[in-house]
Amino acid sequence: MAKNALLNKNEYSTSTEIISTLDETELINTIIENIEKVIVGKRSVVELVVLSLLCEGHVLIEDIPGVGKTSLVSALAQSISCDFKRIQFTPDTMPSDITGFSLYNQKLGEFEFRAGAAMSNIVLADEINRTSAKTQASLLEIMEEKQITVDTKTYKMCKPYMILATQNPIDYLGTYPLPEAQLDRFLIKLSIGYPSIDEEIKIVTESKAAKLNLKSVATAEDIITLQKSAEQVHASTSIVRYIVEIINATRNHPDIKIGCSPRGCIALYNISRAYALFKGRSYIVPDDIKYLAPYVLPHRLLLSHDAKIAHKVPEQIIRSILSTVMIPVFN
Numbered sequence: 001m002a003k004n005a006l007l008n009k010n011e012y013s014t015s016t017e018i019i020s021t022l023d024e025t026e027l028i029n030t031i032i033e034n035i036e037k038v039i040v041g042k043r044s045v046v047e048l049v050v051l052s053l054l055c056e057g058h059v060l061i062e063d064i065p066g067v068g069k070t071s072l073v074s075a076l077a078q079s080i081s082c083d084f085k086r087i088q089f090t091p092d093t094m095p096s097d098i099t100g101f102s103l104y105n106q107k108l109g110e111f112e113f114r115a116g117a118a119m120s121n122i123v124l125a126d127e128i129n130r131t132s133a134k135t136q137a138s139l140l141e142i143m144e145e146k147q148i149t150v151d152t153k154t155y156k157m158c159k160p161y162m163i164l165a166t167q168n169p170i171d172y173l174g175t176y177p178l179p180e181a182q183l184d185r186f187l188i189k190l191s192i193g194y195p196s197i198d199e200e201i202k203i204v205t206e207s208k209a210a211k212l213n214l215k216s217v218a219t220a221e222d223i224i225t226l227q228k229s230a231e232q233v234h235a236s237t238s239i240v241r242y243i244v245e246i247i248n249a250t251r252n253h254p255d256i257k258i259g260c261s262p263r264g265c266i267a268l269y270n271i272s273r274a275y276a277l278f279k280g281r282s283y284i285v286p287d288d289i290k291y292l293a294p295y296v297l298p299h300r301l302l303l304s305h306d307a308k309i310a311h312k313v314p315e316q317i318i319r320s321i322l323s324t325v326m327i328p329v330f331n
Contacts, residue, residue, distance in 0.1 A: 024229050025280040027218060028054070031079050034217045037210045038075040039068050041199035045192055048295060049076060049164070051278060053223065054230050055270040057187025058143050058163040060128075060178075060299065067192045069166045071211070073124040080223055081216035082121035082160065089131035091174065095138035099148045100155070113150065118142050121158050121220065125165035129175045136182055139163065143185040160223045180258075180302060187267050188292075189299040226277070233273035234283040238328040243268050243289055249321045250297065255307035256317065264300045268293060286327045294318050 028050060035046045049072065052059050061069050070086065077084030087098065100116035117123070118139070128136065142148055146157045165186070167178070183189075195203060244265055251259030272288045279288075298314030307317075 024226055024277055027222060028226065028278050030217050034079045034214070035072070035075045038207065038214060039072050039192075040202050040207075041195050042068070042072075042192055045190060046072070047278070048188055048190055051271055051274040052187045053080075053160060053162050054226050054274040054277070055187070056146075056160070056162075056227060057267065057271065058165070058185065060183070060186040060189040061164060061166045061192065062169045062189060063166070063191045063193070064170060065168060067194065069164075069192060070124060070126065071207075072192070073122060073164045075211075075214060076164075077122040078214050079216060080160075080218045080220065082220050082223075083158070084122045084124070085117050085120040086124040086126055087117045088126050089128050089135070091130065091132060093131045093135050095135050098135065098138045099142070100150055102151045111151070113153070113155070115155075116148070118148065118163075119155070119157065121160055121162070123161075123163045125163055127167060128165040129167040129178055131176065133176055133179065136176065136178060140182060140185065143182075158220075160220055160227065180300075183299050184261060184263055186299065187271060188295040190295055230270075230274040230277045232282070233276045235269065235273065236283070236328075239284050239286070239289070240269065242286060242325070242328050243272070245325050246289070246293060246297075246321060249325055250301060250318075253317060253321065255304055255312055256301050257304045258302035260297055260300045264297055268296045271296060286329070290322050290327075293322060 032043070032046050032050055035050070036043065039046055049059055053076070061072075063069060073086075074084060087093070096116065098116045098118050100114055100119060102111040103114050104110075105112045125139070128139075142157065143163055146159075146161050148155050148157075167175075169191075194200075247260045247262075247265040247268070249259075250256055250264075253259065268289065271292050272284045275288045275292060276282070276284045294315050297318050301314045301317070303312065303314065303317075
């Protein structure tokens with residue numbers, strides 16, 4: 001069991017502990033509830049996707065076809081009144097299809113830039129592992145820098161910006177697994193899963209009408225404001241140390257060949273701030289980190305050969321690490 005490190009209560013929060021998070025929390029809940037009109041019974045999944053947007057992260061959804069991956073992304077874009085584009089990845093998809101390209105205009109006698117599919121607010125990269133490594137790599141700059149470079153000219157993405165990628169976990173024929181460098185750029189990896197019987201009945205009878213009647217409940221400006229509010233959420237030195245110690249434990253675990261990079265540490269820190277804002281707090285608590293770590297860290301790990309033979313999974317290892325790292329608590 002994890003030991004507890006005693007802290008002074010003031011370490012958790014600043015002197016301005018009570019900040020105006022009520023309106024922000026209400027707005028976040030409104031967005032989530034609006035998406036739930038289409039995505040039935042998957043509250044935690046919807047919450048994590050919205051929180052990822054609030055800390056400017058990207059999401060990888062690994063699940064079987066037909067469980068609502070595209071509907072989730074579309075409902076998110078509609079709920080916040082943002083542009084939405086879908087890229088259906090295939091083996092012949094080219095990098096220029098994603099980033100755009102320069103085309104010579106004979107009438108004007110100059111090159112014109114034609115925007116690629118990635119130039120939007122919310123981008124669905126559907127079945128991302130079905131395209132070549134060269135095309136997958138075209139997303140690296142977009143995901144990290146929120147920009148693309150075509151013919152030495154750089155184009156900034158619109159704000160807010162988010163890529164939600166999907167891949168099928170059961171059909172690997174003709175696929176190109178994502179390299180570790182690209183997996184590390186996704187803030188979280190999650191699965192939607194099957195609905196319950198009652199939820200599926202509701203989906204069958206009401207989903208079409210729900211999609212047609214879905215209205216916007218927020219704007220792009222609202223999301224940018226929420227992103228700025230999340231950046232103001234406080235984390236004490238002890239809380240940051242707790243995050244770093246969890247990350248460091250992944251680098252020294254016998255079942256892990258390569259642990260999390262500092263990017264994973266920053267990702268856990270950022271989404272914990274967004275989660276605290278969602279909960280109406282101006283500061284992070286250890287429970288935020290313990291809840292989010294199994295979504296943020298497992299896809300960043302490379303297991304040892306022995307761990308693979310023993311059929312161990314990254315999620316189990318992360319939970320075992322969380323049970324051993326000392327937890328900061330109130331005194």
